[in-house]
Amino acid sequence: MEKYLGKIKHINDLLQSKQISCTELTNKYLDSIETVNSKLNAYVTVTDNIALETAKKVDEKIARGEKLMPLEGIPMTLKDNISTTDVETTCCSKILKGYMPVYDATVWKILKKQNAVLLGKTNMDEFAMGSSCETSYFGGSLNPHNHGYVAGGSSGGVASAVGSNLAVYGLGSDTGGSVRQPASFCGLVGLKPTYGSVSRFGLIAYASSFDQIGPITTSVEDSAIIYDAISSYDPKDATSLGNKGIVSENKLTTSIKGMKIGIAKEYFDGIRDDVRESIEKSIEVYEALGAEIVYFNLPQIKYAVPVYYILACAEASSNLGRYDGIRYGYKTPKYNDLNEMICKTRSEGFGKEVQRRIMLGTYVLSSGYYDAYYKKAQKLRGSIVKAFKEAFDICDIILTPTVPTTAFELNFTSKDPIETYLTDICTVPVNIAGLPAVSVPCGFDSKGLPIGMQLIGNRFEDAKLLNFAYQYEKQTKKSTYKEVEIGVRL
Known part of the structure; x- marks a missing residue:
């Protein structure tokens, strides 16, 4: 064979x-x-x-x-x-x-x-x-x-x-x-x-x-x-x-x-x-x-990790907002009102790492911090994209x-x-x-x-x-x- x-x-x-x-x-x-x-x-x-x-x-x-x-x-x-x-x-x-x-x-x-x-x-x-x-x-x-x-x-x-x-x-x-x-x-x-x-x-x-x-x-x-x-x-x-x-x-x-x-x-x-x-x-x-x-x-690489975690966590904060215990998935069994139900569902349903990233994403999108973190990270993302474009002008891979x-x-x-x-x-x-x-x-x-x-x-x-x-x-x-x-x- x-x-x-x-x-x-x-x-x-x-x-x-x-x-x-x-x-x-x-x-x-x-x-x-x-x-x-x-x-x-x-x-x-x-x-x-x-x-x-x-x-x-x-x-x-x-x-x-x-x-x-x-x-x-x-x-x-x-x-x-x-x-x-x-x-x-x-x-x-x-x-x-x-x-x-x-x-x-x-x-x-x-x-x-x-x-x-x-x-x-x-x-x-x-x-x-x-x-x-x-x-x-x-x-x-x-x-x-x-x-x-x-x-x-x-x-x-x-x-x-x-x-x-x-x-x-x-x-x-x-x-x-x-x-x-x-x-x-x-x-x-x-x-x-x-x-x-x-x-x-x-x-x-x-x-x-x-x-x-x-x-x-x-x-x-x-x-x-x-x-x-x-x-x-x-x-x-x-x-x-x-x-x-x-x-x-x-x-x-x-x-x-x-x-x-x-x-x-x-x-x-x-x-x-x-x-x-x-x-x-x-x-x-x-x-x-x-x-x-x-x-x-490629000096822009040093910004990559903070840019990634700011932007990815911001998007995760938005994307994971749908998990509230109402539409699908886990729902906490004990609660007194709607707000408590959503809070308890998300606290009990998400693990520590997911909670950490949602909180970070919510923070960088919040009033007063959006310009300092999210907006700045988007600008840096643009500079990283540009740096790679210039790199591929001089190499194939x-x-x-x-x-x-x-x-x-x-x-x-x-x-x-x-x-x-x-x-x-x-x-x-x-x-x-x-x-x-x-x-x-x-x-x-x-x-x-x-x-x-x-x-x-x-x-x-x-x-x-x-x-x-x-x-x-x-x-x-x-x-x-x-x-x-x-x-x-x-």
């Missing part, structure tokens, strides 16, 4: 050639979830009936001799903030426990038409607010490489599931690094597409001008296939633009010889030595491939660490939340500017924990970005990717 860098084409071949039936394949994944998930806590809902019904359809199609679509029959998962009709979608918050959406998110609608096999909904930081998955109402997900460490956040459940071979791929959401950071921590590929290229319709909002759905996979090839499937114009999302008609999978063999990779020194301030060493080795790989390295300054460190030990974030916020320094600028970025495995630390390299592209140059990642992966995958000995191995 020919081996691929990715799993999707390999599984597609196994199914199409009848070496395994989709039902057999799906049962393998469901059995592994039943055996392993109690330890990893990757899944919060398992949709075995839906998965097996879809698998049956795929087997019937194969029996008729019909050709499968690219993602047809591939077992996958969705983060628990992506709406799925009649499947509990909680954002891993007490306030939405038991909530059953009455419509599908556009991305799931697309995948459902391709007969993607939904294994279940995966764990996440509550309302996507966190960097470790530990703010989840259901408890955090564990890192497949070492169970004493977190899977990352906020899409930690997706990364834990994919990294543990409990799903072929998963869709997460990335507001400030929530796809790329857990991908980095778990040794996976995490793609945050250009803002507007993938519909946000049906994604339960955290911060609407930052949120973006993206895949977590074991390879760049798989990310390209999934991105091509889900990136299309959607009239239900006012910010939707689609992918400009470019098929990124077709661009994966393009030479990068003579193309320019930008290195901004500000991205390397404060990163750990072993992370720096891995990134420097990655730069050498690109030089050997014929890329030209361009060094430049920007290379950075994904995170300044490797995975946190369990309970680290509860001890030092501010330190945790600062680890977002490499990822949040991308969301501020609406750019595409991908995290690719580039090594391991002394404890065997993965290190991630981030590549940043210009707007709607996702295909070029993925090709740069693919060229690196082809040269290094044997030394930078390690499959764990659990879950389904094909």
Whole structure:
């Protein structure tokens, strides 16, 4: 059997050639979830009936001799903030426990038409607010490489599931690094597409001008296939633009010889030595491939974390105002009047981190502080956008660490939340500017924990970005990717 860098084409071949039936394949994944998930806590809902019904359809199609679509029959998962009709979608918050959406998110609608096999909904930081998955109402997900460490956040459940071979791929959401950071921590590929290229319709909002759905996979090839499937114009999302008609999978063999990779020194301030060493080795790989390295300054990056937290929390304050115990979700059982009911519902329904961010957002939007914080942050956002535009005048791609460190030990974030916020320094600028970025495995630390390299592209140059990642992966995958000995191995 020919081996691929990715799993999707390999599984597609196994199914199409009848070496395994989709039902057999799906049962393998469901059995592994039943055996392993109690330890990893990757899944919060398992949709075995839906998965097996879809698998049956795929087997019937194969029996008729019909050709499968690219993602047809591939077992996958969705983060628990992506709406799925009649499947509990909680954002891993007490306030939405038991909530059953009455419509599908556009991305799931697309995948459902391709007969993607939904294994279940995966764990996440509550309302996507966190960097470790530990703010989840259901408890955090564990890192497949070492169970004493977190899977990352906020899409930690997706990364834990994919990294543990409990799903072929998963869709997460990335507001400030929530796809790329857990991908980095778990040794996976995490793609945050250009803002507007993938519909946000049906994604339960955290911060609407930052949120973006993206895949977590074991390879760049798989990310390209999934991105091509889900990136299309959607009239239900006012910010939707689609992918400009470019098929990124077709661009994966393009030479990068003579193309320019930008290195901004500000991205390397404060990163750990072993992370720096891995990134420097990655730069050498690109030089050997014929890329030209361009060094430049990007001083606006130092404003990124405060700008992000001011603006994202302000948007969260507005978006999460709908959870009042009246329309849907949790409602406090004891109260004397309407005001008390709303206050108690929100106090009891939201976790500490969500409450912290709502309060911060409300504060910066309040009279007397709006100009000092929110308005100033919006102006700085504009300067960051402009700085990236100027950077892409001199380079094709920007290379950075994904995170300044490797995975946190369990309970680290509860001890030092501010330190945790600062680890977002490499990822949040991308969301501020609406750019595409991908995290690719580039090594391991002394404890065997993965290190991630981030590549940043210009707007709607996702295909070029993925090709740069693919060229690196082809040269290094044997030394930078390690499959764990659990879950389904094909």
